Amino acid sequence: MKILVALKRVVDYNVRIQVKPDGSGVAVEGAKMSINPFDEIALEEALRLKEADKAEEVIVVSIGPEAAQQQLRTGLAMGADRAILVQSDEAVSPLHAARILHTLVQAEQPGLVLLGKQAIDDDSNQTGQMLAALWGRPQATFASKVALEGETATVTREVDAGLETIAVDLPAVITSDLRLNEPRFVKLPDIMKAKRKPLDIRPLEELGVTPPPACQIVRWRAPEPRQAGHKVETVDELLTALKERGVL
Amino acid sequence: MSEREQMQFQTLIVGAGPAGLACAIRLKQLDPEQEICVIEKAAVPGGHTLSGAVIEPGPLDALLPHWREQYPGICVPAQRDEFRLLNARGSRKLPLPPGMKNHGNFIVSLGNLVAWMAEQAEALGVELFPGFPGSEVLFDESGQRVTGVRIGDMGLNADGSPGPNYTEGMDLLAETTIFAEGCRGHLGKQLIRHFRLDADSQPQTYGIGMKELWQLPEQRLEAGHILHTIGWPLPGDTYGGSFVYALDDNRLAIGFVVGLDYADPCLEPFELFQQFKHHPEIRPLLEGGEILSTGARALVEGGWQSLPRMDMPGALLIGDDAGTLNVPKIKGTHMAMQSGMLAAEHLHEQQQTTGYHQRFLASAAGKELHRVRNIRPGFHKGLWPGMANAALETLLGGRTPWTLHNHADHEQLHPLAGQPCNTQHPARSLPPRDRLASVYFAATEHEESQPVHLKVADTELCINQCREQYANPCTRFCPAGVYEMVEDEQGLRLQINAANCVHCKTCDIKDPYQNIHWTAPEGGSGPNYQNL
Ligand SMILES: Cc1cc2nc3c(=O)[nH]c(=O)nc-3n(C[C@H](O)[C@H](O)[C@H](O)COP(=O)(O)OP(=O)(O)OC[C@H]3O[C@@H](n4cnc5c(N)ncnc54)[C@H](O)[C@@H]3O)c2cc1C
Ligand code: SF4
Numbered sequence: 001m002k003i004l005v006a007l008k009r010v011v012d013y014n015v016r017i018q019v020k021p022d023g024s025g026v027a028v029e030g031a032k033m034s035i036n037p038f039d040e041i042a043l044e045e046a047l048r049l050k051e052a053d054k055a056e057e058v059i060v061v062s063i064g065p066e067a068a069q070q071q072l073r074t075g076l077a078m079g080a081d082r083a084i085l086v087q088s089d090e091a092v093s094p095l096h097a098a099r100i101l102h103t104l105v106q107a108e109q110p111g112l113v114l115l116g117k118q119a120i121d122d123d124s125n126q127t128g129q130m131l132a133a134l135w136g137r138p139q140a141t142f143a144s145k146v147a148l149e150g151e152t153a154t155v156t157r158e159v160d161a162g163l164e165t166i167a168v169d170l171p172a173v174i175t176s177d178l179r180l181n182e183p184r185f186v187k188l189p190d191i192m193k194a195k196r197k198p199l200d201i202r203p204l205e206e207l208g209v210t211p212p213p214a215c216q217i218v219r220w221r222a223p224e225p226r227q228a229g230h231k232v233e234t235v236d237e238l239l240t241a242l243k244e245r246g247v248l
Numbered sequence: 249m250s251e252r253e254q255m256q257f258q259t260l261i262v263g264a265g266p267a268g269l270a271c272a273i274r275l276k277q278l279d280p281e282q283e284i285c286v287i288e289k290a291a292v293p294g295g296h297t298l299s300g301a302v303i304e305p306g307p308l309d310a311l312l313p314h315w316r317e318q319y320p321g322i323c324v325p326a327q328r329d330e331f332r333l334l335n336a337r338g339s340r341k342l343p344l345p346p347g348m349k350n351h352g353n354f355i356v357s358l359g360n361l362v363a364w365m366a367e368q369a370e371a372l373g374v375e376l377f378p379g380f381p382g383s384e385v386l387f388d389e390s391g392q393r394v395t396g397v398r399i400g401d402m403g404l405n406a407d408g409s410p411g412p413n414y415t416e417g418m419d420l421l422a423e424t425t426i427f428a429e430g431c432r433g434h435l436g437k438q439l440i441r442h443f444r445l446d447a448d449s450q451p452q453t454y455g456i457g458m459k460e461l462w463q464l465p466e467q468r469l470e471a472g473h474i475l476h477t478i479g480w481p482l483p484g485d486t487y488g489g490s491f492v493y494a495l496d497d498n499r500l501a502i503g504f505v506v507g508l509d510y511a512d513p514c515l516e517p518f519e520l521f522q523q524f525k526h527h528p529e530i531r532p533l534l535e536g537g538e539i540l541s542t543g544a545r546a547l548v549e550g551g552w553q554s555l556p557r558m559d560m561p562g563a564l565l566i567g568d569d570a571g572t573l574n575v576p577k578i579k580g581t582h583m584a585m586q587s588g589m590l591a592a593e594h595l596h597e598q599q600q601t602t603g604y605h606q607r608f609l610a611s612a613a614g615k616e617l618h619r620v621r622n623i624r625p626g627f628h629k630g631l632w633p634g635m636a637n638a639a640l641e642t643l644l645g646g647r648t649p650w651t652l653h654n655h656a657d658h659e660q661l662h663p664l665a666g667q668p669c670n671t672q673h674p675a676r677s678l679p680p681r682d683r684l685a686s687v688y689f690a691a692t693e694h695e696e697s698q699p700v701h702l703k704v705a706d707t708e709l710c711i712n713q714c715r716e717q718y719a720n721p722c723t724r725f726c727p728a729g730v731y732e733m734v735e736d737e738q739g740l741r742l743q744i745n746a747a748n749c750v751h752c753k754t755c756d757i758k759d760p761y762q763n764i765h766w767t768a769p770e771g772g773s774g775p776n777y778q779n780l
Contacts, residue, residue: 012291012776014691014693014776015691015776015778016541016688016689016691016778018540018778021463021497021498029321029360029778029779030294030321030357030359030360030363030778030779031778032291032292032295032776032778033292182412182413184413184415185402185403185413185415185771187253187415187418188255188377188380188399188418188420189253189255189418191377192375228681
């Protein structure tokens with residue numbers, strides 16, 4: 001079985017996001033870029049499945065600019081077998097991404113597609129679900145545990161009420177939640193080996209995917225800065241402060 | 249412990265700064281077949297780089313002539329130089345010292361430049377590994393030859409035991425290892441001690457530099473304007489000053505340097521920087537603006553007479569790891585690059601490390617350092633004697649028949665004069681409020697479960713002797729507020745907030761007992777500087 005894992009290049013979670021002064025977007029110049037952390041967890045799960053002989057091949061896919069090769073190389077260094085970059089300098093919407101992934105799924109015929117539950121830049125949480133719908137296959141989202149047995153995946157999902165365990169027929173789409181696993185550290189020799197693994201670059205235009213009507217971003221704005229906290233010494237002071245703010 | 253995994257290279261370079269990368273690129277240009285490995289502790293090249301930076305382009309022109317057309321980062325041609333002496337209310341214009349004439353130079357973000365140089369190096373086939381700090385020097389059995397570097401382990405628990413994702417650091421072996429860790433490299437420090445590289449040189453001296461990048465309202469700045477100030481709010485006996493560089497897109501780089509040979513244990517470099525920003529001529533520039541990023545980094549100031557021997561069996565020390573910065577110019581980038589290129593040329597021609605030190609001293613860069621050797625130490629006696637001496641040295645082009653001495657910074661603190669430190673500072677309105685608020689803009693990150701990377705040898709010293717003599721100066725000189733004295737059920741103790749560390753190395757330098765040792769944390773930890 002093949003596993004296809006989608007990796008998105010995003011601004012690293014440690015970077016303080018800066019909105020451009022004219023509100024036209026986020027300033028990424030000089031910012032550290034990384035694999036979306038949920039996608040990294042998805043890849044780790046795929047690699048563990050392969051190491052447990054549940055899969056033969058792990059393919060990592062990214063849709064993004066030329067520089068997204070870096071994230072794919074990291075994926076290859078972690079242990080993926082080959083990579084595909086669908087090159088596009090424009091950001092794609094979740095539906096567009098799902099259509100592109102669907103095209104690749106049709107070509108590669110994986111038994112499982114693993115991806116993060118959402119990307120930390122736009123927080124859409126849609127691509128996995130849309131891909132499952134386009135593909136006409138089951139989906140198991142917010143996975144915190146995955147077990148494969150024959151043609152079935154048993155997936156524990158993190159839902160509001162607690163943990164829900166479901167079984168889905170393969171092929172299927174699984175999206176990962178934070179607690180699914182803790183991704184491995186890459187090793188230096190593996191980074192060198194990864195440079196020689198195949199990375200196939202395909203311009204988006206050549207895939208023949210119809211872009212959905214674009215949703216237009218009107219303006220970006222940073223959240224209002226939080227006011228400094230205020231320490232009170234006594235209960236009386238606290239009560240007065242609360243009354244002043246009209247809370248009491 | 250089991251045998252560690254090993255990898256062998258012809259040349260191993262520790263640190264992807266201007267020195268290390270210039271060396272790697274030059275080596276590949278001279279011998280494309282050579283296997284060169286560069287390791288860097290930051291997760292991405294440039295992520296730990298903080299500099300002014302007005303750079304002299306000469307070495308870059310020689311190394312990568314296409315940079316002028318292709319370099320995409322922040323790069324503004326220098327337009328107008330200004331040098332002012334501040335007092336609390338106003339300022340006076342001073343004549344420009346020759347080292348501060350910047351016609352033909354460029355204001356860059358060194359972080360951007362290093363990231364671009366890293367790409368150029370990789371394109372030439374250099375194996376570059378960001379996120380991998382060198383944690384130990386490896387020697388041969390005799391202990392007399394460097395054989396490589398051990399990379400730090402990943403995934404250790406706080407107590408040093410292996411965690412669930414533990415990955416042992418490998419041993420990287422090389423015919424020649426080049427240490428290019430920048431100012432106060434922790435492996436460089438070990439080598440200087442091991443081989444007594446400083447036996448014939450004077451103690452190295454340092455300064456701490458803090459910097460903020462601001463986004464300002466339209467039309468306030470004249471791109472390319474370069475302002476340096478001395479004087480207020482520094483005490484007369486303390487060396488230092490500010491740099492204020494106008495970039496493009498209404499961005500301003502503003503920073504402050506304090507010589508770490510300061511004597512007053514109560515001095516707070518961070519507070520001085522913040523006070524400076526509130527000077528009546530500076531504050532209007534910043535008001536209504538917004539901070540984009542901040543950080544701090546020590547810089548070497550010892551110059552020619554403090555250069556340790558730069559070659560040893562199996563290894564070289566280059567750039568600011570040795571201390572090649574030109575202090576009167578406050579420029580080290582062109583010097584670091586030259587020392588790196590020269591190292592490459594030396595190794596290529598001689599196939600050995602011996603002779604590099606002499607070769608550096610005889611080079612254009614070495615001569616540049618020699619000419620200005622007496623300027624910085626002239627300031628030991630205060631600002632005015634320092635200025636007079638600088639004028640004389642400049643007039644004579646460094647041909648004075650003497651060389652002034654340097655003294656170790658950690659020995660310069662005077663004990664408290666009976667009084668506790670005054671912690672009341674004049675009110676400030678511009679951000680950041682305090683050091684913690686400032687660290688936020690450095691986006692620094694250390695996995696909290698790892699062992700503390702700041703090793704304090706004797707914590708009893710902190711609560712007794714150091715507290716009585718100096719009132720724990722680490723709680724004031726650290727620009728990130730890492731050190732705190734706290735009193736709780738267990739009594740008084742030193743608390744180390746290691747996660748906030750921005751890797752500036754000041755504590756390793758200035759602690760009066762040399763009780764603090766900076767070591768490399770888990771790979772990729774540390775600040776995530778953007779455009780600094
Ligand atoms: C506030 C300030 C202002 C300055 N202004 C100017 C200016 O205007 N013009 C100018 O020319 N110069 C300026 N300088 C000086 C200039 O930045 C330095 O001289 C120059 O960066 C030195 O280059 P380097 O390669 O020797 O070291 P660095 O630039 O410090 O590079 C060393 C690299 O090694 C890495 N490293 C360190 N230890 C390890 C390890 N153990 N393992 C792996 N990697 C490691 C570091 O992360 C870093 O990337 C300024 C410096 C400061 C602090
Ligand atoms: S702990 Fe030391 S190295 Fe880290 S920020 Fe503070 S002074 Fe600098």
